[in-house]
Amino acid sequence: MLGKILKGPEQSEVPNLSLGQYFFKRAEEFGDRECQVDAVTDRRESFSGLKLRSTRVALGLQKRGITSGDVVVVCSNMTLDAAVPNVASFFLGAKVANLDPSLSVKQTSHLIGLVSPKVIFVEEASVPLIEESLRSANHKTEIVVFGNSEQYSTFSDLDTPQTEEESFRPVEVDTQDVVIMLFSSGTTGLPKAICHSHHSFMQMSFSFCNTVDKLDSLLSFTTFYWISGLLFLACSFIGGTRRIICGAIEPQKTFRVIETYKVTCIFLAPILTYQLTNFLNHRDYDTSSLYTIVSGGTGISSAQICKLAATFPHSHIVYIYGLSEIGLATMNRPEDSHKITQSKLGSSGKVAPGFALKVLFSFTSVSA
Template structure:
């Protein structure tokens, strides 16, 4: 069989060439009386008319304080009735939107701030101290802070929501080029820390417009993650341009999630594989009516075939599925649709599905970069008209091959029926739940300990969480440190997902190549062997 590029169905439609702010503004007028968002915990609802009005007022205030088209406005917000307003307002004035996460450490947050250099940050009241500390660490002392909630130190969002004399005549700022950046979505590079992925107006609007065609009715969607993650950004965009409703849930809990699905008649819910274990083990699942649910998408990291089967059995009347995606390609690259073929789950066990519409995939030899044929493992590369605009203020040339395909860093293959399978990762990154962990960053923290000579960090496989961060440490000659001391040292400086749950072991020497490069995979295997021998 000859090498080939695997292509999804080609679907033609009238492409959107306006900006997100313009499209959101028009849609809010069209769907004015539709419920746009529901705050799950409190039951508060808001119509598109209200979202448009509040966002317009904030947009006018942003212009008044000097925020210009093209400036970066960051948001560090939990899911709430107010969290969308600064985002929509920023898009109305054609500012770029970057989202931070309240669960980040100040060090990670500072790194993201340095990458995108925002003029202003909207901050959840619970994250006020986090952002203040992050700005100090980043060396930025001229960034404005607006608190969503209450504050005695900073301007509050509520002050920007009072009526404006000019609001009735307000029009969004038109984009000059629909291929300009709208969102900056943080993701991890292949071997290092976060990069800011440039999501374009054209890419996001048309990728979502394509996906909306698959839904037969108005969607009520729910996701427990913040807009720091790309999937919630995509779901937010879907609701805003189609008149759908978002149910805003701040965190995942099985009982609470099921209660919200029943109460608000959610039709589309997404979750990471790590949450499926709690769902499968729930004893009260059948106490809730989830008949409204049409689609349950499990994504963010791979799910085992056995676990996917359990979820399908748990929700027999729901399309429970998974796929493969990349933020650089604006989400879904493949989708596993087993409804079209009886026995697909067993005949294509472990597959992440077939190529999505208007998407191209090729598998190349890691060394020679030659395109491979079916059933040959290599690096997965993807191409789509909706892909990213590169990494913000960074040289992005190495992210693409000579044909314009994005290099994913994932190893896999496609079979003779063009179903894709993910085997491993070239990347040194690994995932704890849905969070990308950069081992080099954890190593940097460990090596700041006064008694540590060097360290190597890696992921240890975990049944539920995918990987747990772990490390080998070499102490300086004559120095002493306990594993508990080192754990405490790291925990005080990293985000929750970067903590060394897999453990720390003190050894005499780290396995390296002759040139001195740390052999991360070999060190991880040695760590597992030592664990088994304990």
């Protein structure tokens, strides 16, 4: 610690590209490598496939007048389609905000009012939520539906071959421009929109990927409303790894997915870990591929960390502390997890690469 400042390891320099340029470039490099897999149907999509669909949707949005100055909102549970309008918006340099279908009309209306989207992509089941929220917010916008709709445009209308798709390239924007808008938890008041530039989100994504090893096969149950969902999407493009999508967490299904798809890294909110540690038949499944279990978002008890370690004896338990405003603040490298479990159980590790923290007295702004 120097001058009351805790500093993490030096961060390797991130590419001076927009998210759209970087995702496009990496998708070209990884080509037919698997990018995402639906574990329910075993439908698989390559980086080339996701790039092509995102290009088509980007062109469709351009024809609707969407530019880098506009906001695109996506409200969907995690599916193979959910990533497409996000990546398409990155290609256009537009700002992206995601909503969770589990939110109430009051919450959704407030968040829509904060970001004023020009278009909203919404899953078919959540159309009534968006309609009522828009009325409550007194905001008019175009709705595009994942699925069927007689009233609105559909995602399949946009995901069609375009004459310009071969020559399309991402729009050039300033990497300090806002690209992702997250929402605060609302603990101390109504949620607020948190803006991340291309550079800041690349920085936190590379920090995570450079700390957590073996990201070959990623499993997360969070939607893109949560920063963890977007981080896993970015990690997939950084490392050329695949994301596994399997819907809501169910213990038996989760163990089967880990075994079948050789999952190497999983993100679990602490509350979700109990479903897995309480599953009595966990020894019936081979989870030896699971190198890292990442948990964060709320506190987790020392007893539960020990239960996780017992349930997944081959895995490293990595507890992280982060904020939507900056991403990861602290975490430990997977190889240090056993040492921390033995000597500093409950620790959230060390300052993440590329970050610095100032130490203050508790409940004051006085430097320690």
